[in-house]
Amino acid sequence: MSCIETIQNYAFRSMGFGERLLPRSDFTLCDQFTLIGSGLIWNVYFGVLALCLGFFLAVAVAMAKASKNPFFRVPAEWFIFIFRGSPLFIQFFFAYELFVLLPKLGTDINLGFVEITVETRWLTKAWLGALIVLFLNTAAYSGEIFYGALKSIPKGDVEAADAYGITGWPRFKKIIWPTMLRLAWPAYTNEAIFLFHATTLVFFSGFPSWQQRGDALYYANYFADKTFNPFVPYPILAFYFILLTLCVIGIYGMINKRLNRHLPENQVRRIKVRPQIIR
């Protein structure tokens, strides 16, 4: 089987398209590259969706934690403490067991042109259940980051706004929000990188991989088990993840540039991995 054929057969294997059986013997380098790359689709799916959705919850949590009203503050503090204080791995296990216990229900949702049946059974599948866990997890971590940024907004900026009579919503929108994002961004980039790393845990925790559709690490592990040679699949995985990390740094770096576009060059905080703020 030539390499092109392998790519045709296995490039979307992790989504359930193409050949049903995984290669069983005579693994070529091409097999391994294609399948592990195919698994990477899941990592990107989990990472991108969890980050995009988690961003909004994170901002809400940060605002709640900074609020004076204990009715908002206390739940936000507990939310952050629980998700940051316990291992993601245990959270996956716990969530899976919890979702399994839920009664099996289904509701029909009419979207006008098409009818979708929403089932609680979906929660036990990785694509939804694990996504929810990752979403809550990243919301807690980034919520803490945004909260820290919120606390380190220069007091003078806010006082100046007060002096000019800018209060309430305009003050938040024009002064607090952009400054908070700008200050939090380098740390938030780190969070994004480590969230992508965390997505590899999904198929190693409670969530079963259905019909051998797994993520990149799942396939790398499959090859390592079959060939008893870890020196090929794991470096391939490492290669893919370094590429992914570079992409994340590139995209976040562009946003960082835009957030800091009004500042002189030497005041812009460069994005780099800082060990104090890894998750």
Added chain:
Amino acid sequence: MSFYASFGTVLLLLAVTAPTALLFGFFGASAARSHIAPLRWLGKGYTAIVRGVPDIAFFLFFVIALDQAFEYVRHKTLCSDWTEPVRQGNDFVVCAAAKLPLSTSPQWVHETYGFILAVLTFAIVFGAFAANVLYGGMRAVPHAQLQTGEAYGMTQRQVFWRILMPQMWVYALPGLSNLWMILIKATPLLFLLGVEDIVYWARELGGSKSSAFSYPHPDWRIYYFLGLLVFYLAMTKISEIVFEKLMDRLNLGQATTGGKSLAGGSA
């Protein structure tokens, strides 16, 4: 009973890994700021690669890789008359005397060996993180102090041990405390390395039917995992408090903002 013992396994792992990782980190950081170029590249490359790749991939990789490396070395030294290649297709074949642990050794040796492999793996991965933190700490020590040391005629080595070493810990402590938190949160991954830890026992005991027995109770795994969740939350909370105390103590008489605010407060 083994369930409760497995909590001990986790605590033991933490107790053994933390100093080992610190040692690895110390060497990594020293290498990264060495004057010899290849050594510096080695130190920097080590930290860069471990950081860029998911840690769980390293856990899965090193357990097999280390095992094979040990067996390969023993194979080369113990059975030098063996002519067949070690890698035969999909198999990794070494002579019986080079097997680690020996197939004749009792069960506890196998378990201990697995545990040691896990500790080494953790140490390698977290050593890279620690190297990063310590490297930052070393750079944060005011340069003027090092120069003063040199001006008084101290050698490089003396400057390192007498001025840099005692002071870098204060700067490195916030990073190290975070690292400890990450280490705590990484311990359930032991389960993936084949050590029978708390996650393993929670699954075994909680399920209504396990590989060995079937229990009279229904599926209790959720309660077991809830227990683990609380256990880890308590661990992080306790460590947080301890580190706060430690930071206060170390900040005494230091020229950092924390130290200054403390001095101002007491005066």
